[in-house]
Amino acid sequence: MAKVLIVADIKQGVLKGSTAELSSKAKAIGAETAVVAIGSNIESLIPDLVNAGSDTQYIADDPSLELFSAGPYASCVVDAAKQFGANLIWFGFSESGKAAAPRVAAQLDAACATEITDVTLDGDQIEVVRPAIANKVMQRIKVNTDQLVAVVRAGAFEATEGITGTENVVKLSAPETDLKAVIKELISDASGEIDLADADVVVSVGRGAKDQAGVDLVKELANDLQAGFGASRAMIDGGFMAHNKQVGQTGKIVAPTLYMAIGISGAIQHLAGMNGSKVILAVNKDPEAPIFNVADYGIVGDLFEVVPILREEIKKVRA
Numbered sequence: 145m146a147k148v149l150i151v152a153d154i155k156q157g158v159l160k161g162s163t164a165e166l167s168s169k170a171k172a173i174g175a176e177t178a179v180v181a182i183g184s185n186i187e188s189l190i191p192d193l194v195n196a197g198s199d200t201q202y203i204a205d206d207p208s209l210e211l212f213s214a215g216p217y218a219s220c221v222v223d224a225a226k227q228f229g230a231n232l233i234w235f236g237f238s239e240s241g242k243a244a245a246p247r248v249a250a251q252l253d254a255a256c257a258t259e260i261t262d263v264t265l266d267g268d269q270i271e272v273v274r275p276a277i278a279n280k281v282m283q284r285i286k287v288n289t290d291q292l293v294a295v296v297r298a299g300a301f302e303a304t305e306g307i308t309g310t311e312n313v314v315k316l317s318a319p320e321t322d323l324k325a326v327i328k329e330l331i332s333d334a335s336g337e338i339d340l341a342d343a344d345v346v347v348s349v350g351r352g353a354k355d356q357a358g359v360d361l362v363k364e365l366a367n368d369l370q371a372g373f374g375a376s377r378a379m380i381d382g383g384f385m386a387h388n389k390q391v392g393q394t395g396k397i398v399a400p401t402l403y404m405a406i407g408i409s410g411a412i413q414h415l416a417g418m419n420g421s422k423v424i425l426a427v428n429k430d431p432e433a434p435i436f437n438v439a440d441y442g443i444v445g446d447l448f449e450v451v452p453i454l455r456e457e458i459k460k461v462r463a
């Protein structure tokens with residue numbers, strides 16, 4: 145039986161939804177499922193880890209693990225993987241996952257794949273699917289090792305409703321301090337705005353908004369929907385939005401329930417960051433804009449007319 149070890153995604157003491165999504169996929173392929181949780185004061189999360197679908201919980205709880213640091217974090221994952229006998233080790237999509245996964249693979253002498261969107265097992269043979277060449281093609285990769293460390297693309301798997309597991313806690317000892325790099329402090333975005341990676345709805349603005357007044361207009365729509373507010377690179381390069389708001393190949397990858405692309409053409413580099421969204425709505429005055437090829441709903445029109453109408457209609461529905 146395949147054994148999947150899932151690395152719990154914990155942010156500011158809260159277990160993120162990706163853990164249940166990954167457990168659901170592990171169960172769907174018939175694997176035994178364990179989770180490794182790393183941090184400080186995280187024992188209270190054990191019920192959440194069970195409810196996210198794990199049958200064994202490896203807990204590395206130590207003050208030295210309060211701030212993410214790739215070296216010690218990877219050591220904990222390797223320790224859990226060895227104890228569990230995992231042949232698949234999955235990270236949810238996050239900067240910390242991307243930093244730790246290759247270290248874990250190197251220490252285990254395992255294969256490593258990032259941004260996987262699917263995984264299949266045929267006996268011991270592992271196969272994964274992942275995008276390549278800026279999402280122009282999907283690769284199907286046969287893994288020639290017994291063990292694979294993978295970072296799963298945001299939104300690739302869905303959580304099964306009512307998923308649960310069983311409590312079987314194994315405590316891990318804290319690893320030696322990684323003297324090569326020690327994270328001293330994490331400085332978060334002080335704007336107080338919703339983090340794009342966590343948002344259930346994302347509204348993004350593109351060059352069609354022209355100037356700051358246009359950006360502000362689209363931002364009102366995002367505020368109405370309590371959505372994350374993102375942008376195409378054109379608006380970042382134009383100085384209208386901060387770099388951490390860029391969606392795309394060289395920005396953030398998002399997979400919300402609803403993505404609204406307002407005045408965005410749909411360049412391949414932008415699509416690479418949002419085409420995993422469950423529902424995509426696009427507003428563009430050009431009916432030939434490539435964004436309409438990926439949109440579930442498209443409005444051909446001038447955003448300066450469409451956005452106020454959308455805001456009015458949303459208000460009516462909510463009233």
Ligand SMILES: Cc1cc2nc3c(=O)[nH]c(=O)nc-3n(C[C@H](O)[C@H](O)[C@H](O)COP(=O)(O)OP(=O)(O)OC[C@H]3O[C@@H](n4cnc5c(N)ncnc54)[C@H](O)[C@@H]3O)c2cc1C
Pocket residue numbers: 349350351352353375376377378379390391392393394395396406407408409410411412413414417427428429430433445446447448
């Ligand atoms: C290596 C590399 C990496 C890149 N990484 C990224 C990335 O991470 N993210 C990213 O977004 N881009 C990225 N780009 C840039 C990308 O190629 C595009 O240039 C960029 O996405 C275009 O942004 P845009 O759609 O806002 O602008 P445009 O392509 O100029 O499109 C503007 C759209 O607005 C429409 N429009 C104009 N006026 C209105 C109106 N009044 N109402 C409604 N619609 C209107 C137009 O019809 C047009 O479709 C990258 C490029 C390179 C080379």
